[in-house]
Amino acid sequence: MLWKILLSQKDTGTPHETQIPPWELPLTTTTTTSPQIIPPSTTKLKFAGLLIFIPSYYDFVRLRNALKADDSAEFATVSEYSRNAEVTRARARFYHGQRRVLLYTERAHFYHRYRIRGIQDVIFYGLPDHGEYYSELVNLLEERGAGGGGRGFGAGAAGGSAASLATAHQATVTALFCRWDVLQLERVVGSGRAKKMLQGESGTYMFC
Numbered sequence: 001m002l003w004k005i006l007l008s009q010k011d012t013g014t015p016h017e018t019q020i021p022p023w024e025l026p027l028t029t030t031t032t033t034s035p036q037i038i039p040p041s042t043t044k045l046k047f048a049g050l051l052i053f054i055p056s057y058y059d060f061v062r063l064r065n066a067l068k069a070d071d072s073a074e075f076a077t078v079s080e081y082s083r084n085a086e087v088t089r090a091r092a093r094f095y096h097g098q099r100r101v102l103l104y105t106e107r108a109h110f111y112h113r114y115r116i117r118g119i120q121d122v123i124f125y126g127l128p129d130h131g132e133y134y135s136e137l138v139n140l141l142e143e144r145g146a147g148g149g150g151r152g153f154g155a156g157a158a159g160g161s162a163a164s165l166a167t168a169h170q171a172t173v174t175a176l177f178c179r180w181d182v183l184q185l186e187r188v189v190g191s192g193r194a195k196k197m198l199q200g201e202s203g204t205y206m207f208c
Contacts (some may be wrong), residue, residue, distance in 0.1 A: 048100040049120030053137055055106040055128055063125065064103055074100045080113065087114070094118050110134055110198035116140055126174035131187025134175075141171045 020204040031059040047066040060079055076090035076099040095118035102116065106128050119140050129132055177185050177197075185194040197205050 015134075017148065047120055048097040049094075049118050049142075050101045050121045050123065051121070051137070051140075052101060052103050052123045052125055053106065053133075054103060054125040056126060057105060057107065059125055060103060060105050067101070067103075074098075076101070077103045078108050078116075079105040080101075080111060082108065087112075088184070091116055106130070106133065107160060109137075118142065119172055122173045124173070127175055127177050127181050127184035127188060129184060131184070134188045138173050141173075 064077055067075050076094050078087050078090050094102040119142060122137055179198055182194060182198060
């Protein structure tokens, strides 16, 4: 699926080590992420526009609850259970930078294929079961400062030039995976690459 990606950005794959399958861990355990990948507070993000794609609804609930516990978190959610009005509101707030993070489930994408605007960075909280979703979401990345609402903040939010921040940021895509994600990984990078990535000693794999 990498050949279907149209934009130029950094793709990073990060193995997540675990001794038992994620589906056997208790609901309260975070299985596929770490504070080094997703900041504990969204106010620490330098830019708005972070889309977090989550294949499992249970992982969606974990992450949503963790962000809710942070009073300073600025995030929106779109899941398969979101009502139309909730989806419209979440997409608008995300696009205009009023919510810096958008949590988006795989089943919501499966049913609706929302064209979400304002995406500057993507984190795959787990690899999608449908490999084509990887390229579909990566191709939604927008160039920062290419128009639209206040998608940058900091200087821009204080009345400065958001466009001046654009040159300092390159869109990134981070995908988290573990040894049980072999089939999903193969659908994205191919069998040969997947084998090397799962057997390799490196903690990070980058495609530029």
